[in-house]
Amino acid sequence: MTIASILELLRNNAALIAVLAPFIGAPLCALMPAGRWASLLAMLAALIAAIAAGDLALRALSAGAAPIAAMNALGLRLDGVGAFAGALIAGLATLVSIAMPAFIGRRASAPYEAGLFLIALSAWLGLAYAGDLVTLFIAAQISTLALAALGALGASADRAAASGAYRQLIAGAIAGALMLIGAALVARASGGTAFDALAEARVAAPGAASIGYGLMIAAFALLAGVAPLHAWMGGYFSRAASFATLAFAAIGAAAQLAALGRICAYAFASPELGEGVSRALLALGLVSVAFGSIQAIGARDVRRLAAYAGAAQAGCVLIAFAMGSPAGFSAGLVQIFALSAAALALTMAAPVPGAITALDGFARRAPFASIAMTIGALSLMGAPLTIGFLGRWRLIEAGVGGGWWWAAGAVIVASLSAVFYCGRLIERLYFRRASVAQTNPHDPWRIFTIPALLCAAAAVLLGVDPAILLAAADASGRFLTGAAP
């Protein structure tokens, strides 16, 4: 066996490696004696997953056939949304893991926290590559449990964290029930749970299938924090351990939205279901834009603000998916990318605790972190030459192209409201002085600012020259249900 053939074998099993690397890394992390070693190991596992997922996406979106066939043989399924989301999730996880030591520090629970993060990562990648509804359900449940546990582990430092984690646990339980009933109805109506069967199935009972898909969409919307199903999120973001909220805001929400996108893509494959699914997504998307925007304007905590802004942006993603066209899915994926980059830059760089008044004069105390936050905020606003602008443009363009003017209007409303809440955030960073003596828990030279700055730089660079991102999103949009692009 030559090195080339081993490499080829590894590349053909890249999806499995991406899922397994963090899964195997998790118990090893838990066995580590110190938090820093566990963080290092988590970083390594995330990096392996990122390389594997990136390679897989590159091959699948450019050539298609080989990795798709190999994945089908493993019972996984690679489609456009999954390929794009898998690479994004693993890449973001690598950035988050770099910042991990700054968040979990030398706590006694640090090795367990690193392990739980890897389990969550493995589950999120499972959501991207799952080959059937049952695997999807299991991955969603594992990710929720791991994240709730991660949030609760902060309880040693702050008892409120347990309350935040409890909220997520309840949301996960409700989502699990909805998902299970929905999957059962879809399987009953379509004759199976495997995605390849769903893509080609003739739906025997469109009514049951519609309800089933509706329940599954609601479940993933609940997990992704789409308004009005996001009641758990405010408390979770302001109380749970900050590393858990960072992981959810930057990666978890994107993974759940991508899973939702996958479900929708398979539903759109059946002409009988397309219109109903589209309406459900639209209604949910519009409500999410409105609720999320209003709540973000009133938020008094940076992480809550990020959560509600995320809900508004997630609404834009749903509106894009609702179009049901490759252009719509492509726009939705770009929007997910923009949302994740902005959320990572905002939540990673924000001071702890995150009351909005703590931002007063923050630019003087932590200039680099403030730059990252500013770019994140500008991207959320949809400022030109940021990835957020590109996301909005693609969405408006797809909306106008499809004759959905009001959808374009909703996107503009989201941008306008972002001007208010992000403008306020930037104003506090640069134009106010701290009213009380602030401690400086986030030293600007600490390593955690590097991933935030990298993400901010990516938000700008890809906003200026988005050719690679657009090519990937467009290719993903073209093979929505797994047919080679």
Next chain:
Amino acid sequence: MTPSALLLLCLGAPLLQALAAAIAPRPPGLRDSLQILMSILFFTAACLVFNAARGGGVARIVLARPLPHVDLAFALEPLGVLMALVISGLGLAHSFHSAAYFRAVGEPAPARVQAFMALTSFAAVALSFSANLFTFFVSYQALILASFPLVAHGGDEEARRAAGVYLATLLAASIGLLLPAIVWTYALTERLEFHAGGLFDAEVSPLTLNILLVLFVLGVAAIALPPVHRWLPSSSVAPYPAAAMIQGVAVTNVGGVGVLKITTYVFGARLSEAWIGAQGLIVLAGAAMCVAALIALSKQDLRERLSYSMMAQSAAVAMGALIALPTGTFAAALQIVAQACAATTLAMAAATIHAATGRTRAADLEGIGRLMPWTFASFALAAASLIGMPPFSGAWAKLWLITAAADAGYLWAGGLAALAAVLTFAHWGPLAAIGLVGRAPADAFKRPDGASILLVAPAILAAIATASLLFLADPIANFLSTIWRGAR
């Protein structure tokens, strides 16, 4: 140097100026010297660009391609070159003046104001040279974000509230109105590149053109047409040099150039088909001219009075741009140049008076002209130009505007412009008169030696520029004529 290199230099010089202020905030001597040197570089580059454009030079530089088939690009075109000359020329005088002003009043953070003023100049020039609607939008957003810190600079509650209004009005209009108009245009034409004949082909219905015209004109809120005008009075809380940059040198004028670019390069010959929207906007502009001039009369603070006065002047630009005739376009372009010179002179003179005497209210200016004759003469000359008194340049701009309105059959619009000129006289004329003929106040100066030469000379220079426009109307018309020749 090639025209492309000159264009790049013209765009880069204000950026270097901002960078210099950021990296060398002290000692003050070094900081101010660098600011002035960079201003000279900027003006020289603008003159060279003008020379290249006059010689038929063509340049287009592409910095990036952020969207499929859409470049972030800048191009040499007459309106852009004219604005670059105005912004850099007035910016040169302003850089001397602001340096002296900050020293005179003991400004605690002058480098920050200077850096953001330079960034505002950069964004204004970038917008003027923008080659397409996308670059226009990017530059416009940059202009808003760069000038907003100037309004918020005071840091107190009043400054924060004003900055909030400033940012919210300009950004909301640009995202809520301008961006949809640009995307809609792209969806209709599949291109965004500015073109002398306009972008829209025959398939685009007049109804669509009307809606788009309203979205575009109100979306460029920098021209301060109601109901998106509140940012301009809010900008009065900025320090004097910053207010001069916003109200005189850059932002309001760029709003005018923006609307002119849209009417000439996006609508072109088809502007006449959007006559319902155009007429509605002309009515709005005419009403705004008169009401703003009337409100200015009630304002005692000089910066506030200037802001409302500039609102009236900007509305005149909008009126000229919306009259679908070359004379209207020329009237609007001449009005931009005239109002830029006059408003900057007024703002610098008011700043000089404030720095030397601490007086900011119109009622307190009685007899100040006797103590500061050169400053107040500049003030009076600029006021005469804004009013539209012959033989100053403002008069020719107003005359062309009324002629264009009459030619287009909008005699009532010409009447509104004339009424606004009378009201402008009412808020500047008596003020200039009492300043010059009133009894000189005793102990008016904060320091016995009064205002320094660096505070007085730039205002005089700007006033000379205002007066010399009298002889430049014809060359400006010749230079800009390629716009309407191209449209035909």
